[in-house]
Amino acid sequence: MPYTPIVATLGYVLSPDGKQALMIHRNARPGDHHLGKYNGLGGKVERDEDVAAGMRREIREEAGIECGTMRMRGTISWPGFGKHGEDWFGFVFVIDSYTGTPLGANPEGTLEWVDVDKLEALPLWEGDRQFLPLVFDQDPRPFHGVMPYCDGAMQSWSFTRL
Secondary structure, three states: OOOOOEEEEEEEEEOOOOOEEEEEEOOOOOOOOOOOOEEOEEEEOOOOOOHHHHHHHHHHHHHOOEEOOEEEEEEEEEOOOOOOOOOEEEEEEEEOOEEOOOOOEEOOEEEEEEEHHHHHHOOOOOOHHHHHHHHHOOOOOOEEEEOOEEOOEEOOOEEEEO
16 A cells, blocks of 8 residues: 655744743644644645745744744654544654744644753653654754554654664
8 A cells, every 4th residue: 555644744943042842732622633732833734835834834823933944853754643544744843943922822722832851741642752852862863763653552663863
C-alpha cells in the first residue's frame, strides 16, 4: 500500500530569551483528538504552499504573530497517528524570533509560555517526550524519525541524524 501521509508542520516559538516555548493547551473543543494535551503550534500544509510558508501561516493563524527566523529541526513520520488511523508526516521547526504579541487563546485552546526544561512534565502525547529533546538540543543536524501509532498509542520510535 502506498504511503500517502497528511503533510504537516509543528513549531515551537521561543521567548526572546530562548528559555520558554509557546505551547497550546488543547482544552477548547470536545471531541478533539488532542483534548487535554499540550502541543506545539502547527497543522496541515496546504496544496499551494511549501512547508516553511505553511509553518508561518499556522503560527499566524494560531498565535497571531509573524515568524522571524526559523530553523527546521527535523522530520517525523507518524504512521497511524490520525484520529481514524491516518498517516501523518511532520516538519518540526523552532521559531527563534517573531513580531507581534501572541494571542492568549484560539479556537483549539489556551496559549501558554512554558519553560523549555519543564515541557516533559506537561500532559503530552507520549511520543512527544521522545523527540522533544532533539528539538531543543544543541546538535545542529536535523533528525529524521519514524513513530508508528496504533489505536492512539505509540508503538516505537527510531531516528537518524544527518
